[in-house]
Amino acid sequence: MASHPLFRSLALATAALLSVDGHAADAAPAVASFFDTPQVSQAELSPKGGYVAITTLLPGGVQALAVRDTSDLSKVTVLAKTAIERATITSIHWINDHRVGFTVKNLDNEFEGNLDEFAIDRNGDNRVHLIAGSWGHQQKQIGSNMVNRTLTAEYAYHGVTHDGSDDILVERYMWNNTDLAPDHSRLMRLNTRTQSLRSAFDGTQPPAVHAWFTDGNDVPRVVTSQVKGHCIASYRNVDDTSWTEISNGVCYQDQRFVPLFFDGADTLYVRANYKGYAALFRYKLKTMKMDAEPFVETPGYDFDGVPEVDRATRKLLGIHLRTDAGTTAWLDPAMKAEQARIDAALPGAINTVHCAQDCAASPVLLIASNSDRQPLQFILYTRASGAMIGLGGVHPDLKPAEMGRRSFHRYTARDDRSIPVYVTLPAAKVGGPQPAVVLVHGGPMVRGGAWEWDAEAAFLASRGYVVIQPEFRGGTGFGADHFRAGWKQWGGTMQDDLADAARWAAKQGWADPRRVAIMGASYGGYATLMGLIKDPAVFRCGVEWAGATDIKLRFTSTESDASKETLGYSLRLLVGDPDNAADAAMMRQNSPLLRAAELKQPLLMAHGLKDLRVPIEHANSFAAAVKAHNPNVTSIIYNDEGHGWRHPENRIAFWKQVETFLDQHLKHAE
Structure with missing residues (x-):
């Protein structure tokens, strides 16, 4: 059939794909260029x-x-x-x-x-x-x-x-x-x-199964469950009608390993602790034993990766990894050589190369390419000639020269703990310290980000702000000790890490210590409110969306989607136990709702009416409490949103509000 006009003239000159020469344009890119629906959001090769x-x-x-x-x-x-x-x-x-x-x-x-x-x-x-x-x-x-x-x-x-x-x-x-x-x-x-x-499959299955792992023949062989605070992995032979436990331990504390994937040759790979960090191990199902040494380890980082498998030969070709940024560890020499040729043609980028299911027969490879200044784009690579043709990208209106550079660092918190952090500097070259934003990730038991382009950080940097994204304690990705150090530390040392990040950025000469904001969503929204309350000398204003405003309300809200397993075990271990006197006192002390009268700085807050993770009562209760003492509070409710903004028109409208708010209360503040 005839091609649609959209699909004509999509070939890109290789030399221009990641050009960052020249200077940032005088006019900052439009808000919609960052937050509108991606132009090309997914690409997938057919099996051959x-x-x-x-x-x-x-x-x-x-x-x-x-x-x-x-x-x-x-x-x-x-x-x-x-x-x-x-x-x-x-x-x-x-x-x-x-x-x-x-x-x-x-x-x-x-x-x-x-x-x-x-x-x-x-x-x-x-x-x-x-x-x-x-x-x-x-x-x-x-x-x-x-x-x-x-x-x-x-x-x-x-x-x-x-x-x-x-x-x-x-x-x-x-x-x-x-x-x-x-x-x-x-x-x-x-x-x-x-x-x-x-x-x-035939037969029964273990209780509370939430994840299925299939072998090279797509037969379910391993499942994971969570029952009364225990994380359990179970296994079955191909023809069995029953399952055998291969791992059972208290979640987050003494579980032996976490199944991740099978390769095509029917080998199970699991994530387990090794020298304080999660590493990838082979697990022999015949003997039900894990190898003594890891198959892949990433010192200083927990293993975080996905396999690239040739389904025709059943061969594990390599593993796409994330440390401070993305990379690929190729086991297959041919793919390793193709990666080198692609990287030479697309320098300065993370070029994640995907093969078709029948890799050896495929005439092309699919490249997902991005960098700190280049939003994700998809490129088709012809193996015989080395020719590259662009298929499009998520935000093609944005130019690398308009984006600020990102870098990875570690700073020392007040208790001498090393905290990883990503910093994005404004694209425009200006002298001296600049207004800054501490951008707090949600979760919080997740990893926040990586070196590659980040829409929120890139947008803020395009408006002239230094963006500081701490990987504070309690998050994952940086070792078991880093994770455990944040248990029951909402409003405590987790919060201190954020103020310490702002002070560290000021000492580097990047951030103006008189003009620092704090902002974030979900847990980041909670941390924004507590940051304004606990460290008013550090944070001049704040923006929070979808944030929890009271720790105890996470346990008592009847509108929440939290399961009885989460409420009865996970939250009590990681956040605090409301039935424990000491924990209950800590939760009261670190409740933004109970301390709303202390929040005096300008605040922009936004929530979705349909939010099940952090129900709207969090927003309504806090807005009423803080507005009784603070005239500089703006509260937005999106009637058609839940926990975050799915609708592009709402995303764009929200970030326009953020731009106006920060321009008034941070950039031009005295």
């Missing part, structure tokens, strides 16, 4: 590499799923379209060389599930609506015809099979009588043409 599927925006703001012939990219078939303000395609996956699956999320539904699943032939024929999520029988967005065999929202896509069939793997969720989220799931096999459904 003859085609590439991408999600992209058509003129008028309509998202499309398109398939392009990798031997002639002008040959394009548009398979599906969806109105982006209502829904978005969150995942694309090749079922076989002739059939593509894709997942659609209703943006108006806060619950993480309720995903619609479709399958369609690459020529546009035989579209089937496999799972009807929250759209139900009202689904009109992409022109599907509902049939009686369409599954309900209690099912969700899990993964493809690799046997050339039309089957995919789906999870069937089951609920208890208490929690909003599913209690457990069972893995099923679904034919995407006939819609026939059957169990992926």
Whole structure:
């Protein structure tokens, strides 16, 4: 079929892909250039590499799923379209060389599930609506015809099979009588043409299964569960109808290992502690023993990686890793050599190279390339010639020269603990200390970021701010001791790390100590409020969104999506036990709600009415309490949002508000 105008003239000159010569433009890029829906958000090679599927925006703001012939990219078939303000395609996956699956999320539904699943032939024929999520029988967005065999929202896509069939793997969720989220799931096999459904294995399964791991034949072999604070891994032989525990320990404390993936040769790989950091180990299922030495270790960082597997040869080709930034450890010499050629052509970037399922037969490779100044873009690499053609990127309007440089450092907190931190400097070259923002990640039991381009940090830096992103204690990714040091430290040493980061940045000559703001979402929103209360001499103003405003309310809110397992075990271990007198006193002392009268600085706060993670009562209670003593508080409620901003128009409007707020209360403050 004829190509759409959008898909013409997409070839990029290799030398220009990551050019950062020249100076930043006088006018800062528009807010929408950072926070609008990505132009090209996903790309996936077909099993033999003859085609590439991408999600992209058509003129008028309509998202499309398109398939392009990798031997002639002008040959394009548009398979599906969806109105982006209502829904978005969150995942694309090749079922076989002739059939593509894709997942659609209703943006108006806060619950993480309720995903619609479709399958369609690459020529546009035989579209089937496999799972009807929250759209139900009202689904009109992409022109599907509902049939009686369409599954309900209690099912969700899990993964493809690799046997050339039309089957995919789906999870069937089951609920208890208490929690909003599913209690457990069972893995099923679904034919995407006939819609026939059957169990992926015979027999029973362990209780409270939340994660499934399949072998090289896509047969479920390992599951993980969480029961009464214990993290459990169980295993079955291919023909067994029962399961055997291979690991059982108190979560976060004494669990032996965490299963991660099987390679094509039926070897299980697990993450376990090694010299204080998580490393990757082989686990021998026949002997039920883990190797004594790690397969991959990343000293100074917890192992964080995903495998690249050739499904045809069942060979593990390499592992894509993250330390301070992304990299790939190739085991396959041919792929290692191709990586070197690609890196030479695209210097200064993290070039993550993906092969088709049948890697040896694929004529092309797919490159996901970005840097600290270059948002993610997708590039097709022809192996025979070395030619590269750009498929598009997430935010093509942004130019590297307009972005600030990011760097990784470590600073010493007041108790001598070393804290990792990312710093983004303004793109424009200016002399002397500049206004700064301490940007606090959510979680908090996660890793915050990496060296690669970050939309929020890049936006703030484009407005002239130094952006400081501490990997404070209690986060993951930097060793077991760093993680454990933050247990029950909400408002305590975790909070001190943020003030110490601001002081450290001032000592480096980057940040003006009189003009430092604090901001963040979720836990970062909590930390923003506590930072303004606890360290008024450090933080001049703050912006928080979707933030918890009272620790105890996390346990008592009837609107929260926290499970009884989380409330009964995880939160009590990591945050505090409200039934313990000392913990209860700590939680009262470190409650922004109970100390709202102490917050005197300007504050911008925003929450989603449909938030289940941090229900709206957090925002309403705190807004009422702080406004009684502080006239410089602006509170925004987005009626169609949950825990974060799914709708692009809300993201853009919010960050415009942030820009105006910081311009008034930070940049030009006396």
